[in-house]
Amino acid sequence: MTPAPPSVRFRGTDSYLTHEGLQAAVNCALTLQRPLLVKGEPGTGKTLLAEAIAQALGHKLLTWHVKSTTRAQDGLYVYDTVQRLYDSRFGDGDVRDIRRYIRMGPLGEAFSAPERVVLLIDEVDKADLEFPNDLLHELDRMRFRVTETNDEVAAKHRPIVVITSNNEKELPDAFLRRCVFHFIDFPDAELMRRIVDVHHPGLDAALADQALKVFYELRGFTRLRKRPSTSELIDWIAVLKAQGVSDLKLDENLPFLGALLKKEQDLVSVAEAFGRGRRTRA
Amino acid sequence: MFLPFFYELRRRGVKVGAQEALALAGALKAGLHDSSLDGFYHVARALLVHSETQLDSFDQAFLSHFQGVETAGLELTQELMSWLEEARDRPQLTPEEMALLEALDPEEIRRLFEERLREQKERHDGGNRWIGTGGTSPFGNNGFARGGMRVGGKAGGKQGMAMMQAGARRYAGYRDDLVLDTRQLAVALRKLRAFARDGAPDELDIDESISATARNAGELEVVTRPPRRPNTRVVLAMDVGGSMDPYAAVMSRLFSVASQATHFKELRTYYFHNCVYGKLYATPQLTGGMTVPELVAQVGRHHKLVMVGDASMAPYELAIRTDAEGRYKADGQEGLTWLMQLAQHFERNVWLNPEPMGSWRSGSIAMIAQVFPMFSLTVEGLGEAVAHLTRGRTVKGAAARR
Numbered sequence: 220m221t222p223a224p225p226s227v228r229f230r231g232t233d234s235y236l237t238h239e240g241l242q243a244a245v246n247c248a249l250t251l252q253r254p255l256l257v258k259g260e261p262g263t264g265k266t267l268l269a270e271a272i273a274q275a276l277g278h279k280l281l282t283w284h285v286k287s288t289t290r291a292q293d294g295l296y297v298y299d300t301v302q303r304l305y306d307s308r309f310g311d312g313d314v315r316d317i318r319r320y321i322r323m324g325p326l327g328e329a330f331s332a333p334e335r336v337v338l339l340i341d342e343v344d345k346a347d348l349e350f351p352n353d354l355l356h357e358l359d360r361m362r363f364r365v366t367e368t369n370d371e372v373a374a375k376h377r378p379i380v381v382i383t384s385n386n387e388k389e390l391p392d393a394f395l396r397r398c399v400f401h402f403i404d405f406p407d408a409e410l411m412r413r414i415v416d417v418h419h420p421g422l423d424a425a426l427a428d429q430a431l432k433v434f435y436e437l438r439g440f441t442r443l444r445k446r447p448s449t450s451e452l453i454d455w456i457a458v459l460k461a462q463g464v465s466d467l468k469l470d471e472n473l474p475f476l477g478a479l480l481k482k483e484q485d486l487v488s489v490a491e492a493f494g495r496g497r498r499t500r501a
Numbered sequence: 502m503f504l505p506f507f508y509e510l511r512r513r514g515v516k517v518g519a520q521e522a523l524a525l526a527g528a529l530k531a532g533l534h535d536s537s538l539d540g541f542y543h544v545a546r547a548l549l550v551h552s553e554t555q556l557d558s559f560d561q562a563f564l565s566h567f568q569g570v571e572t573a574g575l576e577l578t579q580e581l582m583s584w585l586e587e588a589r590d591r592p593q594l595t596p597e598e599m600a601l602l603e604a605l606d607p608e609e610i611r612r613l614f615e616e617r618l619r620e621q622k623e624r625h626d627g628g629n630r631w632i633g634t635g636g637t638s639p640f641g642n643n644g645f646a647r648g649g650m651r652v653g654g655k656a657g658g659k660q661g662m663a664m665m666q667a668g669a670r671r672y673a674g675y676r677d678d679l680v681l682d683t684r685q686l687a688v689a690l691r692k693l694r695a696f697a698r699d700g701a702p703d704e705l706d707i708d709e710s711i712s713a714t715a716r717n718a719g720e721l722e723v724v725t726r727p728p729r730r731p732n733t734r735v736v737l738a739m740d741v742g743g744s745m746d747p748y749a750a751v752m753s754r755l756f757s758v759a760s761q762a763t764h765f766k767e768l769r770t771y772y773f774h775n776c777v778y779g780k781l782y783a784t785p786q787l788t789g790g791m792t793v794p795e796l797v798a799q800v801g802r803h804h805k806l807v808m809v810g811d812a813s814m815a816p817y818e819l820a821i822r823t824d825a826e827g828r829y830k831a832d833g834q835e836g837l838t839w840l841m842q843l844a845q846h847f848e849r850n851v852w853l854n855p856e857p858m859g860s861w862r863s864g865s866i867a868m869i870a871q872v873f874p875m876f877s878l879t880v881e882g883l884g885e886a887v888a889h890l891t892r893g894r895t896v897k898g899a900a901a902r903r
């Protein structure tokens with residue numbers, strides 16, 4: 220395996236805004252060659268971070284989206300037995316060549332890539348409890364054997380691994396100890412203003428101010444089932460812009476509230492709390 | 502070296518050890534902290550903390566350890582400055598330091614601290630000897646507190662950011678030692694997870710394919726089956742109104758977290774007050790919801806029923822007769838009978854009780870414990886309850902409700 224690249228520092232990109240805490244964590248992960256574990260509320264830019272790192276460092280990004288049934292083995296490779304069986308039945312292709320039926324998973328692909336890549340393991344907490352530990356094993360060894368062919372796949376370049384978790388499920392201690400950790404805070408108004416600027420350059424300043432004010436007021440409203448996040452704010456502003464809205468106030472007439480609040484119940488609570496006593500339209 | 506800072510962290514429950522020390526040493530050697538206290542704060546936090554629940558303790562440890570800087574109004578001592586610069590050149594922990602770090606428990610650390618503190622007070626020399634280092638030690642509260650060490654005047658500018666951030670205590674809300682141990686409860690709950698084969702048959706069933714092929718005189722017969730999917734379905738019913746409210750709040754949060762985290766197929770949450778009188782309500786304010794007969798008609802017997810309540814009431818309250826809407830009716834069904842109807846419908850059911858087990862042998866608790874297997878609302882009790890809920894099927898009626 221090649222040694223660590225000369226110390227390039229990550230400082231965010233034009234379209235991904237960071238602050239020192241996150242940069243320090245990314246740079247620790249890069250330097251120490253450890254996986255970076257990022258947690259935080261939905262919409263705090265966890266998934267986007269991996270893309271930003273890839274872009275900033277000029278590496279390819281591989282994404283492994285974890286589901287509740289995902290096993291660590293799936294990340295290495297899958298042996299497509301069904302295809303092989305069908306081929307043998309219908310006499311298609313050379314069935315004796317098992318290699319034709321070995322498909323690399325994201326981890327396998329990252330290991331066998333000819334150059335360093337960024338590997339995003341998204342939403343690791345979705346899978347079984349054993350998954351993170353199994354994963355750790357593969358990440359530590361940086362090599363695995365395809366049992367069907369007895370080929371060994373060893374990483375030529377240790378991939379830059381970014382792992383995200385949605386903050387709900389506990390991860391095993393051994394796993395946590397191996398990772399560099401960062402908890403992305405929900406952006407404060409100032410950072411959010413910059414994020415909005417990235418997505419809506421040249422947005423009318425007065426509208427931006429009002430939209431942010433209403434957004435944070437809504438987030439402070441404790442009865443919400445699901446608080447609006449960054450992506451909802453960005454979508455909402457897009458709608459406001461498209462519809463030429465220029466004046467905003469948090470009441471039951473707030474335009475396109477549905478873009479911010481996704482739960483019917485939350486729309487009702489907001490109407491109740493901020494309405495002016497009038498019955499709201501259904 | 503940063504050993505005293507590590508001890509401060511350990512005293513506050515952040516379990517840093519040799520692995521963390523090595524990582525931090527490596528990062529400092531690479532100069533990731535840019536020789537600034539601010540940089541050190543971020544680098545140390547990324548490497549020493551593994552969960553948002555520890556961020557607050559980290560901030561507190563950082564504050565108290567670098568106190569001298571803070572009270573001097575964002576000044577930085579010469580000593581600290583030079584240490585941060587030198588950290589690049591001598592970042593390794595000695596083997597003795599590493600051993601100490603691994604071996605010491607928090608009590609011992611406190612004792613050693615006090616010992617060293619006394620020693621340093623006596624020596625009046627600016628304290629350049631910390632535990633086991635034998636070299637200059639920049640850290641330790643007292644190092645800064647003594648006169649003659651400080652470079653006065655210069656406001657730290659950017660240097661002060663870390664102290665401000667640590668001082669803001671932004672992560673206090675994420676601490677996990679405030680409530681009854683909900684994290685452990687959550688872990689216990691996750692074991693409720695079960696699977697069933699469901700959906701399109703797109704997974705190869707090897708065993709079946711082999712036997713089918715054999716039956717087919719060797720002509721290949723591929724058999725597929727639906728993949729395994731999460732199949733946990735839970736009905737949660739909680740006693741609210743009065744002393745049970747805090748438990749209900751915790752339990753409903755726990756279950757909804759468990760439900761999201763492990764993808765329950767279904768989680769239904771209901772509320773009642775004291776006893777079930779025909780109806781289970783959708784809100785803690787006892788509105789909405791459905792009657793027991795409606796629930797039983799809608800929901801299969803394989804749902805797991807979890808009742809949460811103190812089961813403590815005047816015995817006559819178990820005998821109050823109501824109709825299914827919860828209205829008092831002389832010819833209605835007794836509260837206890839409504840409970841039995843639930844217990845009989847759901848193959849797997851438990852009652853979680855926060856009352857101490859000692860009080861379970863008499864009164865209404867004892868009567869309800871005849872109807873539902875009762876477990877205490879503790880980490881241990883919940884573990885047992887989950888085991889009971891997930892154990893293999895029993896023949897209906899065999900348990901005979903003791």
Ligand SMILES: Nc1ncnc2c1ncn2[C@@H]1O[C@H](COP(=O)(O)OP(=O)(O)O)[C@@H](O)[C@H]1O
Nearest residue numbers: 234235236261262263264265266267414449450
């Ligand atoms: N730091 C940031 N800079 C720019 N855009 C951001 C940032 N954080 C979040 N966003 C916006 O929020 C959206 C959601 O981010 P995402 O990475 O999907 O969040 P998460 O994975 O944490 O749920 C992104 O598509 C982007 O539009």
Ligand SMILES: [Mg+2]
Nearest residue numbers: 265266341383
């Ligand atoms: Mg995401």
